[in-house]
Amino acid sequence: MKYVSSRGTAPVLDFGDVLLAGLARDGGLYLPESWPSLAPDALSRAATASYADTAVEVMWPFVEGSVDHDSFVEMVADAYATFDDPDVVPLRTLGDGMVVAELFHGPTLAFKDIALQLVGRLFAYELDRRGERVTIVGATSGDTGSAAIEACRDRPGIEMVILHPSGRVSDVQRRQMTTVDAPNVHNLAVAGTFDDCQDLVKQLFADEPFRDRVNLSAVNSINWARVMAQIVYYVTSVARLTGGEAPVSFAVPTGNFGNVFAGYGAQRMGLPVAQFVVGSNANDILTRFLDSAVMEMQGVEPTLSPSMDIQVSSNFERLLFELYGRDGAAVAETMLAFRREGRFDVEADRMGLLAEHWSGARIDDAATSAIIAEVYRRDGLLIDPHTAVGLGAAAACRLDPSVPMVALATAHPAKFPDAVEAATGVRPALPDRLADLFERPEHFVEVPLDYSMIRATIESYLS
Ligand SMILES: *Cc1c(COP(=O)(O)O)cnc(C)c1O
Numbered sequence: 001m002k003y004v005s006s007r008g009t010a011p012v013l014d015f016g017d018v019l020l021a022g023l024a025r026d027g028g029l030y031l032p033e034s035w036p037s038l039a040p041d042a043l044s045r046a047a048t049a050s051y052a053d054t055a056v057e058v059m060w061p062f063v064e065g066s067v068d069h070d071s072f073v074e075m076v077a078d079a080y081a082t083f084d085d086p087d088v089v090p091l092r093t094l095g096d097g098m099v100v101a102e103l104f105h106g107p108t109l110a111f112k113d114i115a116l117q118l119v120g121r122l123f124a125y126e127l128d129r130r131g132e133r134v135t136i137v138g139a140t141s142g143d144t145g146s147a148a149i150e151a152c153r154d155r156p157g158i159e160m161v162i163l164h165p166s167g168r169v170s171d172v173q174r175r176q177m178t179t180v181d182a183p184n185v186h187n188l189a190v191a192g193t194f195d196d197c198q199d200l201v202k203q204l205f206a207d208e209p210f211r212d213r214v215n216l217s218a219v220n221s222i223n224w225a226r227v228m229a230q231i232v233y234y235v236t237s238v239a240r241l242t243g244g245e246a247p248v249s250f251a252v253p254t255g256n257f258g259n260v261f262a263g264y265g266a267q268r269m270g271l272p273v274a275q276f277v278v279g280s281n282a283n284d285i286l287t288r289f290l291d292s293a294v295m296e297m298q299g300v301e302p303t304l305s306p307s308m309d310i311q312v313s314s315n316f317e318r319l320l321f322e323l324y325g326r327d328g329a330a331v332a333e334t335m336l337a338f339r340r341e342g343r344f345d346v347e348a349d350r351m352g353l354l355a356e357h358w359s360g361a362r363i364d365d366a367a368t369s370a371i372i373a374e375v376y377r378r379d380g381l382l383i384d385p386h387t388a389v390g391l392g393a394a395a396a397c398r399l400d401p402s403v404p405m406v407a408l409a410t411a412h413p414a415k416f417p418d419a420v421e422a423a424t425g426v427r428p429a430l431p432d433r434l435a436d437l438f439e440r441p442e443h444f445v446e447v448p449l450d451y452s453m454i455r456a457t458i459e460s461y462l463s
Pocket of ligand 1: 110111112143221253254255256257258259260307308386410411
């Protein structure tokens with residue numbers, strides 16, 4: 001499989017190159033040159049196959065030519081053996097007939113684990129094949145750092161440095177990062193805000209001598225391999241619900257658009273999907289776009305679902321490339337205008353692809369709390385605020401009640417205990433394997449908000 005950039009001018013690469021490159025050299029995002037098709041009997045087999053077996057079958061065309069088959073089978077099996085449910089992504093039917101797909105059974109209780117547990121292994125494999133080492137640096141406001149750390153811990157060839165704003169992440173979030181005892185994992189608590197941390201990371205990437213010296217890299221959400229790994233649970237969900245004999249709809253609490261774009265990819269591979277419902281919180285750039293065909297930036301407001309507090313959705317560019325008939329020059333022009341003017345619009349004839357299948361709803365914090373409370377009252381089930389946004393959007397946008405509607409549950413309720421307790425009066429407990437989180441020793445260093453000191457700290461880890 002070859003990969004092309006959404007902006008049309010970066011070199012065409014194979015999977016291994018795309019994995020390590022992340023962003024394309026022309027500023028675009030990589031997509032497969034063409035969408036492979038699911039085998040005619042893939043869905044009937046996936047109805048009873050293990051998650052890992054289906055995962056290998058669905059992803060193989062994307063990695064073929066870059067990864068050895070036996071190694072791939074082993075990496076996929078290892079990645080999903082870290083999940084605490086035998087189905088990996090189990091389905092649960094609620095009292096109102098909605099189906100919830102639980103994406104949070106991985107090591108850090110959030111859906112990022114599904115992609116990152118595999119991507120960490122693929123990174124180490126590709127680096128070993130090339131005899132290279134990388135330093136992965138990232139900033140986190142608390143939600144995503146632990147998934148990246150768990151993905152890369154103890155992996156040869158990878159040194160991992162995560163910056164978080166000191167005193168500004170919750171105790172659970174900090175401990176999920178800092179209690180990891182691995183020689184290649186380094187947590188820096190920066191005396192500053194999340195924006196300061198992000199700026200520092202940008203500065204590190206802009207510092208060419210440093211970047212080359214340490215072979216700087218990232219595993220951020222625009223990496224194609226993350227999207228690829230997320231295609232799988234759309235396939236397993238449809239297979240288990242209808243065997244592929246009838247379509248299914250999906251409601252997706254959306255931030256950077258990686259999750260729901262994976263659903264689009266599954267549909268392009270032949271998966272029968274009736275509707276994609278995008279759920280937003282008050283930061284509703286995407287649902288405004290789906291209503292108006294105008295993408296317009298606004299400020300970011302903190303909400304109960306912080307993983308969706310975004311100003312722009314970076315993976316949307318991949319869908320734009322498809323809407324524009326894979327015209328990279330048109331995408332490049334649109335994205336430059338977006339950066340310049342903070343807005344762009346898509347002509348009506350290009351929106352045709354979306355009109356049939358896509359809708360969105362904005363669920364504010366009050367509605368989010370009400371949904372958490374309602375699901376607890378009716379089903380005795382605690383759900384997290386992101387999941388509640390997806391369920392609220394599903395209810396608002398569902399067109400045909402005879403089509404199963406799957407709402408993706410993207411985080412375990414114990415990941416956001418304050419919001420869940422405020423809505424239900426019940427504080428969700430951490431699962432058994434994390435029950436001793438507050439007794440484990442922490443490993444991190446406090447650093448001042450000082451670029452050269454932070455750079456020197458990182459370099460000290462590599463000698
Ligand atoms: C990252 C995340 C999202 C948003 O997913 P995108 O792929 O960025 O759209 C939603 N919920 C949770 C809990 C997340 O961690």
